Amino acid sequence: MVTINPLDVFLWTFRRNETDVVNLYDSLSSLMQIATGGSMLNFGYWTDKIKEPISAQKNLCDFFGKLAELETANTVLDVGSGLSAPAIFWRNLYEKLNLYCVDINYNQLHFSGTEKNLEFINSTSTKLPFADNSLDRVLALESSQHFKPLEGFISESKRIMKKSGIFVLALPVICSKASIKKLGILKFTWSSEHYDVDLVKRLITSKGLTITDERLIGKHVYVPLADYYVNNRRFLKKSIRQKYPYFVEKILFNSILKMKKASEEQIIDYIILKCKA
DSSP: OOOOOHHHHHHHHHHOOHHHHHHHHHHHHHHHHHHHSSSOOSOOOOOTTOOSHHHHHHHHHHHHHHHTTGGGOSEEEEETOTTSHHHHHHHHHSTTOEEEEEESOHHHHHHHOOOTTEEEEEOOTTSOOOOTTOEEEEEEESOGGGOSSHHHHHHHHHHHEEEEEEEEEEEEEEOTTOOGGGGTTHHHHSOSOOOBHHHHHHHHHHTTOEEEEEEEOGGGTHHHHHHHHHHTHHHHHHHHHTTSOHHHHHHHHHHHHHHHHHHHTTSEEEEEEEEEO
16 A cells, blocks of 8 residues: 555655655555556547547557657657656667657666666756757656746757757647636645746747747547546546555545536636747
8 A cells, every 4th residue: 555645746746846746646546547457648649530548648648759850850858757667669660760768757667677778867957968959859748847947948849959850849838828726636736836828938949949830639638538537436446545555535526526527617728839040
């Protein structure tokens, strides 16, 4: 049984510094793994033909990789790589890739172990240990919502990218003109920065990058994920409570319901941005 102090969870979510993010993922990553049955820590890209989380997560990675034009890349940096499942997916799909997985959480990098054409680097997102103009791609798949300051990560990405490079990020965002007050319980359980979509785009362009493709896919993320959890809650609740205290699943369930409502009311969305120098 994972021991979690509710006060700690509140402080991690309220402060959201790098140590808090590490503690949060150390404590709750296995919750995501139980709920999805895999090691990809993303919400997934759901379609009419995709009805379960692992396929949705792979679909998001596939879509993201194609948008990043990984088939023509050689050196690729995955920032906030987590358990490295997306990087392994891309490496298996594009065999010529040399991938660097960067994460501030050493425990998750250590979990990843040794993999062909993958190198694991324990580093913060705002001080990346790479030379100027050295990488073909810089990727942040559902991780940059944790980076503080976000503009520091964007500046570093531009610095280490080749002039012909591509920068792609995917993250949950607050919709333009939506009030953060309407997030309800998500203000406390959405354990990342609540970046406004227009702010993200302004930060990118202010650092000298051009947004060449923009996809808002929230309707393919939040509602179907929530529906899956609701429809399978009896089984998932039983599995989660074998490892976590009762209150964890209850908070998760209420947060998922609010996430669905916020998406339907166009308070939150999920954006994927492709950028070039």
